[in-house]
Amino acid sequence: MIPSLNIAALTQRTGVPSDTIRKWEQRYGVLHPERTAGGQRRYSELDVARVEWLKERIHEGYRIGEAAALLGGGEQVARTVEELRTGIVDATIASDVDGLGHLVDQALALSTLDESFGQVLEPALVEVGERWASGAVSVAQEHLASSTVCAALQKLISDKRADVRGTAVLACAPAERHEIGLLMLAVMLRSDGWQVAYLGADTPFADAVGLADRLDATALCLSAASRESAKALYHQLAATPPRESLLVVVGGRGTRTTDARDMVTQLRKLDG
Numbered sequence: 001m002i003p004s005l006n007i008a009a010l011t012q013r014t015g016v017p018s019d020t021i022r023k024w025e026q027r028y029g030v031l032h033p034e035r036t037a038g039g040q041r042r043y044s045e046l047d048v049a050r051v052e053w054l055k056e057r058i059h060e061g062y063r064i065g066e067a068a069a070l071l072g073g074g075e076q077v078a079r080t081v082e083e084l085r086t087g088i089v090d091a092t093i094a095s096d097v098d099g100l101g102h103l104v105d106q107a108l109a110l111s112t113l114d115e116s117f118g119q120v121l122e123p124a125l126v127e128v129g130e131r132w133a134s135g136a137v138s139v140a141q142e143h144l145a146s147s148t149v150c151a152a153l154q155k156l157i158s159d160k161r162a163d164v165r166g167t168a169v170l171a172c173a174p175a176e177r178h179e180i181g182l183l184m185l186a187v188m189l190r191s192d193g194w195q196v197a198y199l200g201a202d203t204p205f206a207d208a209v210g211l212a213d214r215l216d217a218t219a220l221c222l223s224a225a226s227r228e229s230a231k232a233l234y235h236q237l238a239a240t241p242p243r244e245s246l247l248v249v250v251g252g253r254g255t256r257t258t259d260a261r262d263m264v265t266q267l268r269k270l271d272g
Contacts, residue, residue: 070110085127176252227254
């Protein structure tokens with residue numbers, strides 16, 4: 001992409017005044033124009049996309065510093081959920097750690113949770129998994145994508161929210177280590193007004209139930225990604241059923257309830 005636009009042309013293309021563009025460039029480092037032999041700035045189509053992206057975020061209420069940090073310095077500017085999904089897969093294949101992190105953060109910040117999970121993160125991770133199975137993506141790259149999404153979701157869980165619905169304890173079934181779906185559920189519950197006690201992967205059943213009792217939790221959400229884990233979990237529930245006042249919701253790919261949004265719907269029924 002050969003830079004060919006001077007700052008006047010960039011202003012005309014984007015509608016952002018040249019003084020503002022210079023300030024963004026100098027203070028936040030969001031543009032990196034090349035220089036002609038005479039020292040004049042020359043901007044590329046990528047610079048146009050970055051300025052337009054920042055302009056959109058400011059119109060949405062972001063401060064320029066916040067928007068610049070969210071954009072990052074990558075070579076991709078995603079403006080739709082489709083572009084975010086493709087960008088996450090491409091960044092994974094390129095092992096672009098910073099770019100991947102910014103795209104995941106953008107997906108979570110700029111879309112609704114339904115869009116972020118259902119149209120961006122879930123399908124992107126499925127595609128990465130399929131590429132791993134075909135040999136196009138390494139184990140390290142697949143783990144990079146998963147761990148980046150997990151880290152972003154963990155940050156959202158840590159945000160303080162008011163407890164208006166009750167407490168929900170979330171845990172993966174014993175020996176179950178796939179927790180991205182459970183993390184997505186935790187984020188959705190937090191945004192829906194629940195206090196979440198997140199226990200994560202490979203949690204002993206008795207420990208999860210015991211904590212739910214100590215916290216006087218309203219709900220216990222258990223995740224099983226494999227049929228074997230789900231079967232063992234159902235056996236434990238039948239053998240040692242929790243107290244009647246504790247709603248137990250079981251979900252994950254190994255069960256009939258495979259979508260975090262379905263689990264949220266079940267919990268909302270508690271409000272009557």
